[in-house]
Amino acid sequence: MAPAKEQNQKAFRLKRRNWGMAVDEDRCTGCEACVVACHAENNIATVGEEQAARGRAMHWIRIERYYEGTFPDIKVKYQPVLCQQCDNAPCEAVCPTYASYHNAEGLNAQIYNRCIGTRYCANACPYEDRYFNFVNPAWDEPLNLQLNPDVSVRSVGIMEKCTFCIQRIRAAEINAEKEKRQLKDGEFNPACVQSCPTEALVFGDLDDPESRVSRLAKSNRAAKLLPDLGTKPKVTYLRRGSWYDEQNT
Amino acid sequence: MQAIYGLYRDPDSAQQAMDLLQQAERGLGFNDNQILVLTGEPYEDHAFGMQNKKTIMPWMSAGGGLVGGLLGFWFISFTQRAYPLMTGGMQIVTKWPDGILTYELTMLGAILTTVVTLLIAARLPDWRRHVFDPAIGEGKILIGVTDPPEGSQDELRRRLRSAGAVEVKEFIA
Amino acid sequence: MNKTPEQINEELLLPLNSTSWRYYLAVAALGMLVLVGFYAWGYQLDHGIGASGLDRPVFWGVYITDFVFWIGISHAGTLISAILRVSNAEWRRPVTRCAEAITVFSLLIAATFPVIHLGRPWLFFWLIPYPSERGIWPQFRSPLLWDFFALNTYLIGSFSFLLLPSFPDFALVRDRSEGWRRRLYGILSLGWRGTPKQWHRLEMAMRIMAVAIIPVAVSVHTIVSWDFAMALVPGWHSTIFGPYFVAGAIFSGIAALIIVMACVRKLLHLEEYLEPIHFDHLGKLLLAMSLIWFYFVFAESLTTWYGNQPSEMTVFWLTRSGSFSPLFWMMVICNAIIPVPILSIKRLRSKIGWTVLASIPIVIGMWLERFLIVVPSLEQNRLPYAYGTYTPSWVEIGITVASFAAMPLLYLLFVKAVPIISIWELKLGQHEKPAEVAAPVPAEEIVQGATASGR
Structure with missing residues (x-):
């Protein structure tokens, strides 16, 4: 171990993080607060009734509802699905213009300016978690006044997707760097995690063994979405465990 | 550029003309490169169509x-x-x-x-004026000598005609 | 058929020299349809790609179907012409240019579709690798880049393949016309004269091109198939796709070639050049391709069914018995059940009307096949919650119709500018035949005879 003094003399460097998320299906009530928060945070356009009916609604995070059993003995299962930030992402390699690529932290970055709208990434994504601006986005007054200045507004013909609220990651990093300290677990959260009333969503550094998210990722309820595809997703789902079953049988 | 040439209806008489010209080369003072062959389609089964066949x-x-x-x-x-x-x-x-x-x-x-x-x-494109006769488009074969040496014209005409030329013409640019 | 060179010139140059009012009418009608397509595209540029019927999760639809279909049609020409040249099939002579022109035009049509399909089509040139102000190069791991390169190679190759043997014919037109046409064809012919050297080099070039273009054509459609096969989508991610697409392309290509040849024959009065025997030969090829196509469909279906993976089976049943089943079974009827019996019977196959009758459903069926590859897999991709449906909008239908009108339009314009049958190659075939039959004359005798008469 080098002495602390020597450490301080060296230029301060933030630890590189491996951001990940855990989704506890036991806790999810399907309230969709995360969806609304995501829309507000990330300037996601609302396309309107008609376009939404045509399947062009954009929600970077969505609550999938699955029904198990037959009426009246029916169980509803909520599964929040957002970009899984795969390590081997099928969307990245197919983009001809590097609009979709892997950034240094291992996130699937989407560079809007580079996107020419081939929509190949959206086909390649097995989670169907890429959203395309089929029409020019518009915000009805006064919604146009609440646009987040930290996030660029996308135009028609561009693919967009969940970024793990990269603007919040960068803001927290800049603050920490200014104060010459490392980021703390739970110091900041993406909008969906922040707004989840039941704390079903947990965000943090997967490389830090002490973080909540990495502890949850090791839970015996932990599972990945479509794991057989070998995409190495960074979102862990905590399947409905014994606690839920005990309460309901 | 000047040329004397004959037009032939069938490849065999064209071949004959070619042979006659080649025999007269030395006597009249011209060489192989001056013998001109123009055809409307390739004649790979006749010697006169085999000039410059080698290629890399x-x-x-x-x-x-x-x-x-x-x-x-x-x-x-x-x-x-x-x-x-x-x-x-x-x-x-x-x-x-x-x-x-x-x-x-x-x-x-x-x-x-x-x-x-x-x-x-194939020396293309080349839009300069060269010895040419549109009759080759009707299946005629053109055999001739470009820039024939002084005084050889009459002998060349005689030889081209004797091989069975439909027509013997002179080209003056 | 035995014709003098003068007759051949006159009959084959006739379309260049005389034009009837029906021609103008046809050009005007087709031109109107193409304009409708341009209007539809303009509408889409104005309204965004939302003017199409595309949605989430069906991000690719009719445009990609058209793209794959027209690339497939392009395999009619250069590939078949090249195979016939390499195998030195004598009957190819009146067919080759007719076929090569199809390739160039359908490739031009096909190449517009990826651009039409883009969300921001004005930025399509970002696929071109050039040192840009953005400091970034295109991503060569993307199958779309492979497409871009393969398509360019194929377009340049097949355009050269069409152009090179046209020089002597341009020279022929030059010598038989006056005024501005003489000057124009003089330029186009590059000053072709017809020296033995020029002929040798041209023939050698064509031999090299024929050998080179076959692997290019195969690679082009393989790479088009990889646009699908490289993605982790059920029904797409299959190793069979390369050969399956190539076979399908040749299949639809031959069918298109037969239809085009029948039209050219009738409209340009080339009955004595494009004879029933040519349709018979192409009909045999078409029959073989139909059987190969069916074999591929069967092999693909059986492996999927036997493997019985849930996500694959979802798409499988969606096409075989679900909402796409009418299209699927129509495709099977069009591609196998109608043409195979017609083409198997010699008496029907040797009649031009019947081969055309077998070819038209194949063109339709192969378009359906492309559609059935693109859309159902996207409708029911892995997660059931994200399932969707897709109906093409009028914009997509308009542009597709325009593409089908653009092909005959380009062809009509082409036959007015270029002799549709390669005249010099046809004449070459004429004079080579008697030479084979004639008894060889000893060379010595000729020389002696010549000398005797010359001196």
Whole structure:
């Protein structure tokens, strides 16, 4: 171990993080607060009734509802699905213009300016978690006044997707760097995690063994979405465990 | 440029004319390169149509393909290293996909080289005025001598006619 | 058929020299349809790609179907012409240029579709690798880049393949016309004269090109198939796709070639050049391709069914018995059940009307096949919650119709500018035949005889 003094003399460097998320299906009530928060945070356009009916609604995070059993003995299962930030992402390699690529932290970055709208990434994504601006986005007054200045507004013909609220990651990093300290677990959260009333969503550094998210990722309820595809997703789902079953049988 | 030529209806008499001209070369003072053959379609089964048959075109095309492929691979791997971005968990220089592009550029190199070699070897394009007779489009075969030496004209005419020329003409530019 | 060179010139140059009012009418009608397509595209540029019927999760639809279809049609020409040249099939002579022109035009049509399909089509040139102000190069791991390169190679190759043997014919037109046409064809012919050297180089170039273009054509459609096969989508991610697409392309290509040849024959009065025997030969090829196509469909279906993976089976049943089943079974009827019996019977196959009758459903069926590959897999991709449906909008239908009108339009313009049958190659075939039959004359005798009469 080098002495602390020597450490301080060296230029301060933030630890590189491996951001990940855990989704506890036991806790999810399907309230969709995360969806609304995501829309507000990330300037996601609302396309309107008609376009939404045509399947062009954009929600970077969505609550999938699955029904198990037959009426009246029916169980509803909520599964929040957002970009899984795969390590081997099928969307990245197919983009001809590097609009979709892997950034240094291992996130699937989407560079809007580079996107020419081939929509190949959206086909390649097995989670169907890429959203395309089929029409020019518009915000009805006064919604146009609440646009987040930290996030660029996308135009028609561009693919967009969940970024793990990269603007919040960068803001927290800049603050920490200014104060010459490392980021703390739970110091900041993406909008969906922040707004989840039941704390079903947990965000943090997967490389830090002490973080909540990495502890949850090791839970015996932990599972990945479509794991057989070998995409190495960074979102862990905590399947409905014994606690839920005990309460309901 | 000046020329004396005969037009022949069938390849056999054209061949005869060709032979007669070749026999007279030394006596009248001209050489093989001055003998002109123009046809409306290739006659590869007759000696008069076999002038300048030898060519290195296939080797040029193969070489062009090789150059295209090497340049292609170098260029693609250069761009990948020049702005290295990770995607899909793949390497920066991905050999398999680069192989596909190398293949396409190999073929492109070969095709472009073939076209360019053809144009150079066949001396095209050349829009200057040359000895020519549109009658070759009707299946006639033109056999003649360009820039015939002084005083040889009458003998050449006689020889061209004796081989069975439909017509013996003179071309003066 | 035995014709003098003068007759051949006159009959084959006739379309260049005389034009009837029906021609103008046809050009005007087709031109109107193409304009409708341009209007539809303009509408889409104005309204965004939302003017199409595309949605989430069906991000690719009719445009990609058209793209793959027209690339497939392009395999009619250069590939078949090249195979016939390499194998030195004598009957190819009146067919080759007719076929090569199809390739160039359908490739031009096909190449517009990826651009039409883009969300921001004005930025399509970002696929071209050039040192840009953005400091970034295109991503060569993307199958779309492979497409871009393969398509360019193929377009340049097949355009050269069409152009090179046209020089002597341009020279022929030059010598038989006056005024501006003489000057124009003089330029186009590059001053072709017809020296033995020029002929040798041209023939050698064509031999090299024929060998080079076959692997290029195969690679082009393989790479088009990889646009699908490289993605982790059920029904797409299959190793069979390369050969399956190539076979399908040749299949639809031959069918298109037969239809085009029948039209050219009738409209340009080339009955004595394009004879029933040519349709018979192409009909045999078409029959073989139909059987190969069916074999591929069967092999693909059986492996999927036997493997019985849930996500694959979802798409499988969606096409075989679900909402796409009418289209699927129509495709099977069009591609196998109608043409195979017609083409198997010699008496029907040797009649031009019947081969055309077998070819038209194949063109329709192969378009359906492309559609059935693109859309159902996207409708029911992995997660059931994200399932969707897709109906093409009028914009997509308009542009597709325009593409089908653009092909005959370009062809009509082409036959007015270029002799549709390669005249010199046809004449070459004429004079080579008697030479084979004639008894060889000893060379010595000729020389002696010549000397005797010359002196």
